[in-house]
Amino acid sequence: MCDHGQFAGSRVLVTGGAGAIGGRLVRRLQGLACAEIVILDDFSSAARWNLAAGPNVRLVEGDLVDPAVLAAAFAAPPDYVFHLAAHFANQNSVDHPERNLEVNGLGTLRVLEKCREAPPKRVVIASSGCGAYGPDTPVPFREESASVRMFTPYQITKLLGEMYGTYFHDNFGLPVAVARLFNVYGPGEVPGRYRNVIPNFLYMARHGRALPITGSGEETRDWTYVEDAIDAFLTMCVRSGAVGESINIASGREVTVAHMAEVVNEVTGNGSGIVFGPRRGWDCKARLLASIDKAEEILDYRPATRFRDGIVATNEWFSEHWEQILQSASF
Numbered sequence: 089m090c091d092h093g094q095f096a097g098s099r100v101l102v103t104g105g106a107g108a109i110g111g112r113l114v115r116r117l118q119g120l121a122c123a124e125i126v127i128l129d130d131f132s133s134a135a136r137w138n139l140a141a142g143p144n145v146r147l148v149e150g151d152l153v154d155p156a157v158l159a160a161a162f163a164a165p166p167d168y169v170f171h172l173a174a175h176f177a178n179q180n181s182v183d184h185p186e187r188n189l190e191v192n193g194l195g196t197l198r199v200l201e202k203c204r205e206a207p208p209k210r211v212v213i214a215s216s217g218c219g220a221y222g223p224d225t226p227v228p229f230r231e232e233s234a235s236v237r238m239f240t241p242y243q244i245t246k247l248l249g250e251m252y253g254t255y256f257h258d259n260f261g262l263p264v265a266v267a268r269l270f271n272v273y274g275p276g277e278v279p280g281r282y283r284n285v286i287p288n289f290l291y292m293a294r295h296g297r298a299l300p301i302t303g304s305g306e307e308t309r310d311w312t313y314v315e316d317a318i319d320a321f322l323t324m325c326v327r328s329g330a331v332g333e334s335i336n337i338a339s340g341r342e343v344t345v346a347h348m349a350e351v352v353n354e355v356t357g358n359g360s361g362i363v364f365g366p367r368r369g370w371d372c373k374a375r376l377l378a379s380i381d382k383a384e385e386i387l388d389y390r391p392a393t394r395f396r397d398g399i400v401a402t403n404e405w406f407s408e409h410w411e412q413i414l415q416s417a418s419f
């Protein structure tokens with residue numbers, strides 16, 4: 089894609105930089121000679137041991153809804169802003185809808201207002217494929233087919249955050265680019281009650297438990313390896329064609345939930361198999377598959393990681409951090 093030399097000597101703010109994707113993004117940025125990387129995070133869904141550290145990394149700890157915290161993060165105007173902090177994800181938002189709206193709605197609005205005071209070269213917003221496309225959207229999901237039929241507060245507020253980003257671009261000229269992420273997985277995500285299925289299945293498989301699929305297992309997802317998603321984030325900062333656009337960042341391949349579980353069992357050597365239970369009420373999308381034509385065209389995006397290779401790498405990360413994961417995984 090790009091050599092990403094544009095980051096050399098620059099100041100970068102990563103909201104949610106202690107989280108699953110943000111943590112990997114910060115580690116990639118650390119290799120790009122940035123002058124300073126500021127992480128804004130309140131650790132509400134992050135483990136402290138998983139925080140990237142280094143001489144050019146600074147942590148602003150607190151709630152991004154709080155103007156004083158935002159003022160500290162923007163004290164020196166950043167050249168690039170990656171807005172990843174979010175109240176995550178579907179079930180959490182069903183359980184805590186008001187906090188979800190506060191963080192993903194008001195929090196995103198306040199981040200954009202701060203950006204407007206001293207516009208960065210680029211503001212990249214992490215949006216969500218599950219928040220942009222509904223059961224009425226033809227498969228594969230193309231960017232222009234966004235839906236307003238949502239099934240969880242998280243899906244509603246992720247679309248809201250994306251719409252605020254577009255509003256700030258269209259009305260104030262802020263150079264916003266939106267990444268609609270699909271089912272990101274990989275090293276860096278600590279399992280837990282509200283976390284994604286792959287880290288949770290790895291956790292269970294390593295304990296020798298049967299993997300509980302809620303549904304038939306024939307449902308499909310478009311799992312995206314985290315480093316591929318980060319390639320796209322970084323390239324969004326250089327390609328002018330990304331400004332003012334929402335772009336699917338996915339693998340462009342469908343994998344059934346049952347196959348995902350089989351791969352997790354195979355890679356971890358778990359012989360306990362799979363058990364099936366009723367699907368969750370809000371979990372009604374039988375297929376998630378993104379068109380990545382737009383990402384290919386604007387970003388030269390080519391997701392490089394094969395699904396099984398990504399699971400192997402994630403399991404290796406689990407092995408390296410197993411003691412910490414055991415201590416901090418909360419179910």
Ligand SMILES: NC(=O)c1ccc[n+]([C@@H]2O[C@H](COP(=O)([O-])OP(=O)(O)OC[C@H]3O[C@@H](n4cnc5c(N)ncnc54)[C@H](O)[C@@H]3O)[C@@H](O)[C@H]2O)c1
Nearest residue numbers: 104107108109129130131132133134151152173174214272
């Ligand atoms: N992981 C996925 O599959 C996926 C898919 C689609 C979209 N996304 C989006 O990508 C972004 C990153 O996702 P992730 O998987 O890394 O999630 P994550 O929960 O690991 O990361 C979010 C981070 O934001 C922090 N945070 C939450 N509320 C905050 C607040 N009020 N103030 C400051 N920090 C706060 C959390 O502590 C966490 O470190 C999110 O915006 C998410 O909605 C993720």
